[in-house]
Amino acid sequence: MDTAHTAHTPESAGAAAHLADQALSHLYAAALRAAAELHLADHLAAGPRSAGELARLTGADASSLRRLLRLLASREIFHEDDDGAFGLTPAAEFLRTDAAGSLHAAILLFTDESLIRSFAGLGETLRTGRPAFPAVFGSPFFEHLATDPALREVFDSGMAAFSDPVDDLVADDYPFPERGTVVDVGGGRGGLLRNVLLRHPGLSGVLFDQEPALREHLLHAVEPADRWRAEAGDFFTSVPDGGDVYILKHVLHDWSDEACVRILRSCRRGLAPRGKVLVVDAVLPPGNEPHPGKALDVAMMTLVDGRERGPAELDALFSQADLRRTRVLPTRTFASVVEAVAR
Structure with missing residues (x-):
C-alpha cells in the first residue's frame, strides 16, 4: 500500500495535529516560567485583571503579555473571561507564592536553563547511555551544584516545593x-x-x-x-x-x-x-x-x-x-x- 498519497481522514488529521502540538510543548514550559517570573498569579489573587493592568504591574508589554496568557489559558492555566480579563484557575492557584502547597519554586527549577539545556542533549544521552548534563556543564550534576550557590538555592527551594x-x-x-x-x-x-x-x-x-x-x-x-x-x-x-x-x-x-x-x-x-x-x-x-x-x-x-x-x-x-x-x-x-x- 502506498501511504504517501493516502487521503487524510479526520482521525489522521487529528493525530497529526496532536503530534505537532507535542513538538511545541517546550513553548508551554517557557510560557509557564515567564508567568512565574512575573508573579502573574500573585497579581491575580484579588481577582481577574486585563492584560493591560497586568502589564503595568509587571513592566511587561501588554500585547505580548496577552498573547502569553491566551496560550496558557488554552492549557487551563489562567482563564480569560468575556470581558477580556484573566483570572486564576485551580492550577494557576499553585503559581501563587503565598498559596498552601505553592509550586512556584518548583516551576522555576523545572524550567531552569541548566535543566532545559540538559534535556536538549537527550539525543546524545540516547547515543552514549550517559547523562547530558556533564557534557554541557563540564561536571556531574551534584558536583556542579556544589560550585554554583545560585543554582543550589534554586534546586533546594524547588525540590522543597515539589x-x-x-x-x-x-x-x-x-x-x-x-x-x-x-x-x-x-x-x-x-x-x-x-x-x-x-x-x-x-x-x-x-x-x-x-x-x-x-x-x-x-x-x-x-x-x-x-x-x-x-x-x-x-x-x-x-x-x-x-x-x-x-x-x-x-x-x-x-x-x-x-x-x-x-x-x-x-x-x-x-x-x-x-x-x-x-x-x-x-x-x-x-x-x-x-x-x-x-x-x-x-x-x-x-x-x-x-x-x-x-x-x-x-x-x-x-x-x-x-x-x-x-x-x-x-x-x-x-x-x-x-x-x-x-x-
Missing part, C-alpha cells in the same frame, strides 16, 4: 511507630521529617544530608528541640545508627543501581532490630498509561545516572543490600512508599 504534597501525605498515611527514631536520609530541608514529628509526638528524628542542604532546614517548628537533630554526612559511607525508620525520599532515583545499593547498605547497617527502610519515589506501572514518573525517568536520564524504577527493579536493589520489600503503598501524588525490612 516535595511538599508528598511530605503531607506520607506523614499522614504511613503507619509510623508510636516510639523510636526516624532518620531522613538525604532529606534536604527536612519537610517530610518535620511533618512526621509534628504528627507523631512520640518519635524523635535525625535529618541527614550534606551541609549546604541543612542550612535552611525546617525542623525548628518541632518542639521540644531535643526531639531532633540535623547531621551532615555522606550516605554512601554511613548514616546515623539505630534508626527504627530510614526514609529515602527522592534519593534513589538520582543514582545508578550500584550507587543505590551502597546507600541501601548504609541504611541496612544502621537499622535497629525490626526497623524499616522506606523508599519514597515514583513506582512505574507497566503498560502505556500516563504516569508522571515516566517523564521524570527521562529527566533523570539526561541529568544524572539515576532512573525511576518499578517494583521488580527495586526488589533487585533490596536483595543486594540484604533487604526485602514488604509492601508498596500508593499515595495521592505521583509517589509511592515502598517498605523494606532486613532479610
